[in-house]
Amino acid sequence: MNNKLNSKRVAFSLSGVFGIVYLACAILIAVIPQGTVKIFSYLFHGIDISKIATTPTLIGTTIGFIEILILGLIVGWLFALVYNKIR
Numbered sequence: 001m002n003n004k005l006n007s008k009r010v011a012f013s014l015s016g017v018f019g020i021v022y023l024a025c026a027i028l029i030a031v032i033p034q035g036t037v038k039i040f041s042y043l044f045h046g047i048d049i050s051k052i053a054t055t056p057t058l059i060g061t062t063i064g065f066i067e068i069l070i071l072g073l074i075v076g077w078l079f080a081l082v083y084n085k086i087r
Helices: 007-031 032-044 057-085
Strands: none
Touching: 007 032, 007 057
16 A cells, blocks of 8 residues: 655645735734734733734835745645655
8 A cells, every 4th residue: 555645746735835825914904903913922922922023024025924934835745755764
């Protein structure tokens, strides 16, 4: 039985998921900035991220989106590579 992962499919799938989550976050920040910062501050155990939060720009969001897609591709490919090696 061949249980190997297709590295390209995993990479593009994870990149897509990262992109969706990133866009959802960007929309939340645009619609309810203070509430979103408050919600995400709970993830950082006592760190007040409101002190470092900035107002997002279209260019910054676009660059971040491209970066997260590339990161998703790399992490997905690496995950599949490691999975296939230890399988």
